[in-house]
Amino acid sequence: MVNTIPLIVLVPLLPLLGFLIISWRSNKLQYGTTVVIACGVVLISFIFSVVLFFQLLEKPEDQRFFEVALFRWISTGTFSANLGFLVDPLSSLMLLIITGVGFLIHVYSLGYMRGDEGFNRFFSYLNLFVFFMLLLVMGSNYLIMFVGWEGVGLCSYLLIGFWFKNKDYTDAANKAFIMNRIGDLGLIIGVILVFINFGSLEYKEVFVQAGELTANNQAVTLITILLFIGAIGKSAQIPLYTWLPDAMAGPTPVSALIHAATMVTAGIYMVARNNLLYTLSPFSQHVVLIVGLATALFAATIALAQNDIKKVLAYSTVSQLGLMFVALGVGAYSSGLFHMTTHAFFKALLFLGAGSVIHGMQGEQDIRKMGGLKKYLPITYITFLAGVLAISGIPPFAGFFSKDEILSNAFAVSPFAWAIALLASLLTSFYMFRLLFLTFFGAPRAALETQHHIHESPASMTGPLILLAALSTVGGFMGVPESLLGSDRIGEFLAPVFVKSLSKSIPAPLNPATEHGLMIIILVLTVIIIGIAYVLYVRKNEVPAEEGSRLSPVHQLVYRKYFIDEIYDALIVVPLYWLSSRLDFVVEKMGIDKLVNAFGDVVVYGSSVTRRLQTGNIGFYIFAMVIGIILMLAAVSFIG
Amino acid sequence: MKTALGIPIEYYLWLCAILFTIGVLGVLYRRNAIIIFMCIELMLNAVNLLLVAFSNYYNDPSGQVFVFFIMAVAAAEVAVGLAILIMMYRNTKTIDIDILNKLKW
Numbered sequence: 001m002v003n004t005i006p007l008i009v010l011v012p013l014l015p016l017l018g019f020l021i022i023s024w025r026s027n028k029l030q031y032g033t034t035v036v037i038a039c040g041v042v043l044i045s046f047i048f049s050v051v052l053f054f055q056l057l058e059k060p061e062d063q064r065f066f067e068v069a070l071f072r073w074i075s076t077g078t079f080s081a082n083l084g085f086l087v088d089p090l091s092s093l094m095l096l097i098i099t100g101v102g103f104l105i106h107v108y109s110l111g112y113m114r115g116d117e118g119f120n121r122f123f124s125y126l127n128l129f130v131f132f133m134l135l136l137v138m139g140s141n142y143l144i145m146f147v148g149w150e151g152v153g154l155c156s157y158l159l160i161g162f163w164f165k166n167k168d169y170t171d172a173a174n175k176a177f178i179m180n181r182i183g184d185l186g187l188i189i190g191v192i193l194v195f196i197n198f199g200s201l202e203y204k205e206v207f208v209q210a211g212e213l214t215a216n217n218q219a220v221t222l223i224t225i226l227l228f229i230g231a232i233g234k235s236a237q238i239p240l241y242t243w244l245p246d247a248m249a250g251p252t253p254v255s256a257l258i259h260a261a262t263m264v265t266a267g268i269y270m271v272a273r274n275n276l277l278y279t280l281s282p283f284s285q286h287v288v289l290i291v292g293l294a295t296a297l298f299a300a301t302i303a304l305a306q307n308d309i310k311k312v313l314a315y316s317t318v319s320q321l322g323l324m325f326v327a328l329g330v331g332a333y334s335s336g337l338f339h340m341t342t343h344a345f346f347k348a349l350l351f352l353g354a355g356s357v358i359h360g361m362q363g364e365q366d367i368r369k370m371g372g373l374k375k376y377l378p379i380t381y382i383t384f385l386a387g388v389l390a391i392s393g394i395p396p397f398a399g400f401f402s403k404d405e406i407l408s409n410a411f412a413v414s415p416f417a418w419a420i421a422l423l424a425s426l427l428t429s430f431y432m433f434r435l436l437f438l439t440f441f442g443a444p445r446a447a448l449e450t451q452h453h454i455h456e457s458p459a460s461m462t463g464p465l466i467l468l469a470a471l472s473t474v475g476g477f478m479g480v481p482e483s484l485l486g487s488d489r490i491g492e493f494l495a496p497v498f499v500k501s502l503s504k505s506i507p508a509p510l511n512p513a514t515e516h517g518l519m520i521i522i523l524v525l526t527v528i529i530i531g532i533a534y535v536l537y538v539r540k541n542e543v544p545a546e547e548g549s550r551l552s553p554v555h556q557l558v559y560r561k562y563f564i565d566e567i568y569d570a571l572i573v574v575p576l577y578w579l580s581s582r583l584d585f586v587v588e589k590m591g592i593d594k595l596v597n598a599f600g601d602v603v604v605y606g607s608s609v610t611r612r613l614q615t616g617n618i619g620f621y622i623f624a625m626v627i628g629i630i631l632m633l634a635a636v637s638f639i640g
Numbered sequence: 641m642k643t644a645l646g647i648p649i650e651y652y653l654w655l656c657a658i659l660f661t662i663g664v665l666g667v668l669y670r671r672n673a674i675i676i677f678m679c680i681e682l683m684l685n686a687v688n689l690l691l692v693a694f695s696n697y698y699n700d701p702s703g704q705v706f707v708f709f710i711m712a713v714a715a716a717e718v719a720v721g722l723a724i725l726i727m728m729y730r731n732t733k734t735i736d737i738d739i740l741n742k743l744k745w
Contacts (some may be wrong), residue, residue: 545737618737622667 046099111460129155183233190226224284235267249524252355289329296322332409401476659686
């Protein structure tokens with residue numbers, strides 16, 4: 001038995017150390033040193049996470065967790081919070097994803113970002129992000145999770161606006177930050193309510209108390225709804241999702257790491273962590289389910305008409321996150337986490353593949369100007385194909401198993417929810433194959449000059465692609481459903497985390513025949529959809545219309561993302577600007593400025609009179625002093 | 641008859657009041673810095689005399705202790721004050737305090 005405490009402490013500490021070293025010497029460090037430090041710390045963290053994972057497996061199921069309370073962090077009045085870490089199956093899974101996928105993306109970045117003037121800054125932010133993300137998932141109480149939650153938001157902001165000389169990019173960064181802030185307000189009120197209701201912020205104590213509550217407790221409903229508002233912001237759900245597509249302004253590895261694989265899944269983690277509270281509140285579960293379904297479908301339709309390779313993937317991420325919330329909403333927590341895991345693999349892969357395409361195309365992101373890249377970028381093509389097959393749910397790729405699990409769990413609760421989720425995932429298959437066909441198939445549409453320069457990416461970029469493609473291909477075997485004669489290993493591993501929830505409500509299992517039937521329906525429909533995409537974009541060689549050309553009203557509506565950004569602009573941004581300019585004029589200029597200036601004027605006028613007393617004549621001063629003393633003595637004798 | 645050292649206490653009071661008033665008037669009327677200085681000493685010593693007289697009158701030695709303190713402080717003050725006067729004379733070639741009216745609005 002290895003002593004786990006130093007391992008647990010070192011896992012988040014190492015990336016922090018990497019950040020400190022790199023940012024301290026950021027002007028001096030050479031390319032090689034930065035790479036070794038930045039990738040090294042994450043790799044060691046990953047190794048430690050693997051060790052911790054196996055240590056956990058050795059333990060009996062009912063005590064499968066490690067707890068470390070380092071010290072009392074805050075203590076004031078009745079409130080106190082420890083700085084402590086909790087590693088249970090849920091955080092262990094997150095640790096593996098964050099450090100594992102994180103490491104691959106670090107390696108990828110050393111090729112992708114090579115030659116950028118902010119190379120060291122980039123890697124210091126990445127390490128800082130990994131630190132905060134680890135803090136988020138490892139904290140043993142809500143407060144540490146909140147610190148990590150805000151920290152990743154900060155890193156997301158810094159990395160979206162990484163190329164800060166471009167105004168659009170810094171605007172996108174601001175948008176992400178502000179949108180997240182709205183959600184975070186809900187989160188922090190939720191956390192405060194947790195403390196008020198349970199008298200503690202430690203997960204363990206809260207869940208012990210919550211286990212004794214009955215369902216439909218109003219306080220729990222309020223808490224879960226508020227916490228979910230935080231998740232809506234961080235995990236880009238309706239109505240706060242609009243920041244995520246804009247966040248694609250950041251470098252592509254950032255999109256892969258933060259805005260696909262890890263940070264945006266913080267909401268999923270948080271809801272899963274509080275699964276007991278959500279199980280106690282069917283109303284909140286319904287809210288989660290409805291928001292998830294709406295987002296999954298809505299974002300999928302937008303993705304159908306986008307022409308920017310990263311925007312398609314961004315809307316796809318929003319939609320897939322919606323699907324994960326569907327799983328959480330129907331109480332199938334481990335299915336949601338399973339899909340989160342496979343999604344981390346294939347979405348990181350797709351983003352990195354897109355990055356490789358962009359790298360090869362000299363920064364071009366518009367799929368209308370791509371086409372026929374198959375022969376120029378063979379490795380990228382093969383790995384991208386694996387990602388597309390995985391996200392479309394073609395067996396035996398990873399997405400098939402995780403998505404199938406979510407869909408059958410949704411069916412068990414409500415066939416209607418199943419139908420919507422199915423529609424969303426069919427749309428997913430369509431737009432992903434549209435993206436694949438437009439990018440890699442057909443005749444090249446790039447300018448001849450660009451065509452000559454298209455080249456496969458260096459090994460540091462293709463290596464992570466290949467590894468992630470392998471994971472996307474076989475990752476699904478973590479959780480093969482019993483109806484396919486497999487065993488749900490990931491579900492069993494995670495079971496201790498959800499044991500209390502499952503004891504409250506046991507989802508009725510589908511019988512194998514129904515499950516097989518559903519699977520066949522999904523598969524047949526998916527293949528038909530892919531066929532349609534093939535006919536449209538390969539046979540007929542359709543290319544999306546040029547910018548500014550006339551589109552049918554529906555197409556226009558979808559292409560312009562349902563004008564949501566414009567609506568938010570008109571409803572919130574414009575009135576807010578109007579209000580602040582009014583406030584500026586009425587309160588600031590007319591009120592506060594005038595008042596302050598009036599004080600100044602009074603003092604100036606008063607002193608212009610009284611300063612005449614300051615004659616410089618010593619005799620006068622002494623005379624005044626004597627008079628003053630006499631007056632004081634007279635006053636004293638009168639009073640006394 | 642209330643006395644101190646055989647002299648009625650009222651006499652001390654009158655003498656000290658007269659001495660103190662001379663000092664105040666001297667400070668107010670004279671322009672010569674040295675004379676002003678001497679007048680300040682006169683005021684101090686009027687107070688000292690009164691303290692000693694009452695110390696004897698009430699048979700309480702603390703009044704005389706005060707006087708010693710005042711003398712020590714006055715000596716130090718004289719040292720500083722005369723030094724200022726010398727510097728003033730070196731810079732302005734006069735010790736008329738009306739010349740020193742530069743610090744004003």
